[in-house]
Amino acid sequence: MQLQPQLMRKGRKLDQVISGAREVFFRDGFESASMEDIARSAGVSKATLYSYFPDKAALFMEVASTAVADHTAKMVETVDIDAPVRDVLLCTGKSMTAFMLSDLGRRVFRICVAESDRFPDLGRRFYSAGPAFIRGQLIEYLTCAVSRGELAIEDIELAADQFPELCKADMFPRLVFGIDDVFSEKEIDRVVAGAVETFMARYGT
Structure with a gap:
């Protein structure tokens, strides 16, 4: 069995963003989670967040x-x-x-x-x-x-x-x-x- 890579994006703060998003999504659910809360949890700016992911659905899919x-x-x-x-x-x-x-x-x-x-x-x-x-x-x-x-x-x-x-x-x-x-x-x-x-x-x- 050969594992295919899942993550295509790269960046110093990517793991930070995903970790913060994971915490918010699983705490609040998809609908109630906001990009602002995710940015705060990840310790990054909203601009940094959007530079990786265009919307909340794409971010959740990455998580x-x-x-x-x-x-x-x-x-x-x-x-x-x-x-x-x-x-x-x-x-x-x-x-x-x-x-x-x-x-x-x-x-x-x-x-x-x-x-x-x-x-x-x-x-x-x-x-x-x-x-x-x-x-x-x-x-x-x-x-x-x-x-x-x-x-x-x-x-x-x-x-x-x-x-x-x-x-x-x-x-x-x-x-x-x-x-x-x-x-x-x-x-x-x-x-x-x-x-x-x-x-x-x-x-x-």
Whole structure:
């Protein structure tokens, strides 16, 4: 799995701006956050803020993309793609699920959903930076595993879509509908292990 760079802008104060924006967005929500508050939190002028980002939507997308890129980088570092398929899927599933259920992942998801009607491009760009990127990595890995005879999959794209959904079983609906905000490591391990076994029962050789 090869991580593609997410940030294209450069500048001495970029990290400062993103850190300040992240604090304000997650504290106040997208709609209530103001560029003035973000500039104050980041310790920069509004002129500096606008020199990096033309509007609030672009800034939030950078915050979300940076969070996803950081998590994906850590996931890529921890996954040994030469390990047995079960181990690769188990490690990948736990990493994906941990981010989805984290405070950061939950906040990013809820803001994107809440603002998708007013800013449809926001959701599309987040999907491209996060879920679509991980989907592409799964397709690449599954294709290699099939070529090595470790898996038997006819529709690799469908299988790449199915695995993350299996890892969400029960937990994601409870998260989205506000039933639970915290999930134990034992519960996450149980769901992901079940997802891997179900996946291997269908596609294992």
